[in-house]
Amino acid sequence: MAEQFASKRNIRFMLYEVFNAEELTQYEFYQDHSRETFDMIIDTIWKMGVDFLYPLYQELDKNPPQFVDGQAKVHPATRQFMRMCGEGGWINANWSYEDGGQQVPLLITFVNSLIMAAANCGLSGFPALTTGAANLILNFGSQELKDLYLEKMVSGEWQGTMALTEPDAGSSLADIKTTAVDTGEGYYKIKGQKIFISAGDTDATDNTIHLMLAKIEGAPPGVRGISLFVVPKYRYAKDGSLERNDIWCTGIEHKMGFKGSPICTLVMGENNDCHGYLVGEPHMGLSYMFQMMNEARIGVGIAAVGKATAAYYDALEYTKQRLQGRKPSQKDPTTPQVPLIEHADIRRMLLFQRAVCEGGLSLALQLSKYVDLAKVGVEPEKHELLVDFLVPIVKTFPSEYGILSTSAAMQCLGGYGYCQDFPVEQHFRDIRIDPIHEGTSGIQAQDLLGRKATMKNGAAYRLFMEEVKRTIAEAVEIPELKPQAEALAKGLEVMDDVTAYLLNVRKEKGPEEFLADANLYLEMTGLLAIGWQWLLQGIVAYRALQNQPSEGDTKFYRGKLVTMKYFFTYELPKANTLAHVMKTSQGLTANMDISLFDEE
Amino acid sequence: MKIAVCVKQTFDTEAKIVLKDGKISGDGINLIINPYDEVAVEEAIRIKEKQGGEVVVVCAGGDRATEAIRQALAMGADRGVHIKVNDPDVDEYARAVMLAEVLKEQGADLILCGHVAADDGSSQVPTRVAEILGLPHANVVTKLELGDGKAVCTREVDGGMEVMEVALPAVITCQVSLNEPRYPSMKGIMQAKKKPIANVDAVAVESKAKIIELALPAAKQAGKKIEGEPEDTGKQLAEWLLNEVKVEVKQ
Numbered sequence: 094m095a096e097q098f099a100s101k102r103n104i105r106f107m108l109y110e111v112f113n114a115e116e117l118t119q120y121e122f123y124q125d126h127s128r129e130t131f132d133m134i135i136d137t138i139w140k141m142g143v144d145f146l147y148p149l150y151q152e153l154d155k156n157p158p159q160f161v162d163g164q165a166k167v168h169p170a171t172r173q174f175m176r177m178c179g180e181g182g183w184i185n186a187n188w189s190y191e192d193g194g195q196q197v198p199l200l201i202t203f204v205n206s207l208i209m210a211a212a213n214c215g216l217s218g219f220p221a222l223t224t225g226a227a228n229l230i231l232n233f234g235s236q237e238l239k240d241l242y243l244e245k246m247v248s249g250e251w252q253g254t255m256a257l258t259e260p261d262a263g264s265s266l267a268d269i270k271t272t273a274v275d276t277g278e279g280y281y282k283i284k285g286q287k288i289f290i291s292a293g294d295t296d297a298t299d300n301t302i303h304l305m306l307a308k309i310e311g312a313p314p315g316v317r318g319i320s321l322f323v324v325p326k327y328r329y330a331k332d333g334s335l336e337r338n339d340i341w342c343t344g345i346e347h348k349m350g351f352k353g354s355p356i357c358t359l360v361m362g363e364n365n366d367c368h369g370y371l372v373g374e375p376h377m378g379l380s381y382m383f384q385m386m387n388e389a390r391i392g393v394g395i396a397a398v399g400k401a402t403a404a405y406y407d408a409l410e411y412t413k414q415r416l417q418g419r420k421p422s423q424k425d426p427t428t429p430q431v432p433l434i435e436h437a438d439i440r441r442m443l444l445f446q447r448a449v450c451e452g453g454l455s456l457a458l459q460l461s462k463y464v465d466l467a468k469v470g471v472e473p474e475k476h477e478l479l480v481d482f483l484v485p486i487v488k489t490f491p492s493e494y495g496i497l498s499t500s501a502a503m504q505c506l507g508g509y510g511y512c513q514d515f516p517v518e519q520h521f522r523d524i525r526i527d528p529i530h531e532g533t534s535g536i537q538a539q540d541l542l543g544r545k546a547t548m549k550n551g552a553a554y555r556l557f558m559e560e561v562k563r564t565i566a567e568a569v570e571i572p573e574l575k576p577q578a579e580a581l582a583k584g585l586e587v588m589d590d591v592t593a594y595l596l597n598v599r600k601e602k603g604p605e606e607f608l609a610d611a612n613l614y615l616e617m618t619g620l621l622a623i624g625w626q627w628l629l630q631g632i633v634a635y636r637a638l639q640n641q642p643s644e645g646d647t648k649f650y651r652g653k654l655v656t657m658k659y660f661f662t663y664e665l666p667k668a669n670t671l672a673h674v675m676k677t678s679q680g681l682t683a684n685m686d687i688s689l690f691d692e693e
Numbered sequence: 694m695k696i697a698v699c700v701k702q703t704f705d706t707e708a709k710i711v712l713k714d715g716k717i718s719g720d721g722i723n724l725i726i727n728p729y730d731e732v733a734v735e736e737a738i739r740i741k742e743k744q745g746g747e748v749v750v751v752c753a754g755g756d757r758a759t760e761a762i763r764q765a766l767a768m769g770a771d772r773g774v775h776i777k778v779n780d781p782d783v784d785e786y787a788r789a790v791m792l793a794e795v796l797k798e799q800g801a802d803l804i805l806c807g808h809v810a811a812d813d814g815s816s817q818v819p820t821r822v823a824e825i826l827g828l829p830h831a832n833v834v835t836k837l838e839l840g841d842g843k844a845v846c847t848r849e850v851d852g853g854m855e856v857m858e859v860a861l862p863a864v865i866t867c868q869v870s871l872n873e874p875r876y877p878s879m880k881g882i883m884q885a886k887k888k889p890i891a892n893v894d895a896v897a898v899e900s901k902a903k904i905i906e907l908a909l910p911a912a913k914q915a916g917k918k919i920e921g922e923p924e925d926t927g928k929q930l931a932e933w934l935l936n937e938v939k940v941e942v943k944q
Contacts, residue, residue, distance in 0.1 A: 127886070130883065132760075133877065136723075137882070141876055181876055181877075182879030182880050183879060195879045429915075643718075644720065645711075645718075649721075
């Protein structure tokens, strides 16, 4: 295992040099914060990462949860970590003082999430899920639900989950079958089955509180008939004591990776006695859940960045130490072998990883800052639209390219990378879930092209374009960055062109053909968005270099510039190919006869 | 009970140390509370939580020393005293005099310190402080029990342990096995901002020792790979050990 799993220097660069985190403290909500509190928060989580999380990373993989006595028996460190997060106030750090939080900007807590995920993605999921579930109760639940559940959840004593998926309804939530019948006594009777529920029933906490989607009897069909319920494992009896609810874990899945966090199958109402408590209004479940899903999707993107970053540092350390081969110019076989990093192809792979990891982090933090600004009323409509537009990209780019990045890390280690002696193969297995859970890449792509690109007459799309163009205008004035600024400007023209083309396809050929290549559209937009973030970082690094920084900082900023150049030279041009494919595919996949897959 | 804890700010133990002009370069290096002093802070907070009182953190250092004090305050200490020291090379004697001056004013019932600093590792300052203040002293303590006006200290000694009793006030140094320091909580971090830190000038005192030279450990030498059939490789290895490593063989 490498000594390093993430970079504090890069975190400082992102927070204070690129995104000016201190600027947020001018707003009343964040006014008690300062660079000092931000640093202390990050230092604390970093320490937790170094001392507690990272040393357990491989152990959790080697000792995966077991299904024992009707629940997932997880590594004992999970309970310890949940309590640590609860007692530390990390589960609800973003909440207002009034609600028991510390009004920390998302920009900071997402850096915490990055550190935790890089150090130990399996453990980091438990508090994050609880935060999401508690947020739903806080924002949409009755006062009674808040009083009964929130305190125990944010203290880390009770786990929160999001229970959406069913055997016949994964991506297609409109088809869920779990039912809720109003008893008229303040609760509904829930019946059905849920699968793949992360932390769905474990011995890490004393109770599990599911935020569950179900359909109230007689509800309209489709997504408009979905309601949201609190379904606890142990419910409150009339006398205020806790009693077992009729919800049972019937097994856990055996997964490829991300093993620290079990996924459970749940059965509700086998004895017709599963109590569920309605959150908010009937039939509004999906729109409430989308709030949690947005956070969860950003969280997945950040976690993917974290996993890929840890793999990158493994590859970096290894390639600096491992002697292998000679440079093409060294013809004499008796000369000493050189470290792997001396080979250009290894450097290419390392730069690819760095470009994906640091570019992905930058985009996620850009989005976080928009959320923070919207929250305090700074151009809320604009910032919310930008968030809407960017969520599918922040979720997908680090997930999909993160797989390629960890694969490149494995390649850097050669045969050892494929073996369990090094954790790279674990990172590779761990990250593979990210394009799947919390909405597959296919779902994200349809969300971006089918909804976000055209929402409010294209307002979100235009705002995104304006933000990127603002950075281009700044960069084009710096001769060293002009080629990249111009390349990105051309990329935006290509995006405009292909978007107009696809909207015309929708008009003339219908939604199937329009959305057939949505995934390509998402990848193209992702490349442009990451290019934007690299240009932004390039501007900051270039300017910093003009002020005679220290030797260490000079190397850091020059490293930023070379990675930016790598991205623009090797990766961004792929956007043109994707655009070309979208304009020439002519509904090849949408219109093909599926029987052509049959061989007999 | 009033407990004073002496903390030293040191380089992060993970930091890569670089020498520049014969001195350790602070460029981009993270500073932390000396990990042994962190154990002392934790112990003080636990005592306060159990029997009430006040925990005062005292740190002698440059401007950034307030970061170390704030971290201790975020863990749960009540207030801090920052002794402004401009010379980073101040020796253990002078540092002990500066700390003792402030500790005398504070009049604590118990003074806790880490038993060694992770940077220079000299283990001198707490013992010197005890000597200057004329207080009883127990070193490298792994278990601490407080009684009426006394402390029973279990301490590490070569090959075993020793239990000793000291009258309070006393200066006691902590070993890492004494406790597991807590992480600052979110609430603690926010409260730390509002807790008072008094800035005092260090008493004028000359160092008695000065650092002449700092050097990094020699870089690791590359290993040697011996290839061939076992009988050849054995011979080659023996020759290499004798002639190059110069292993002495006693007949």
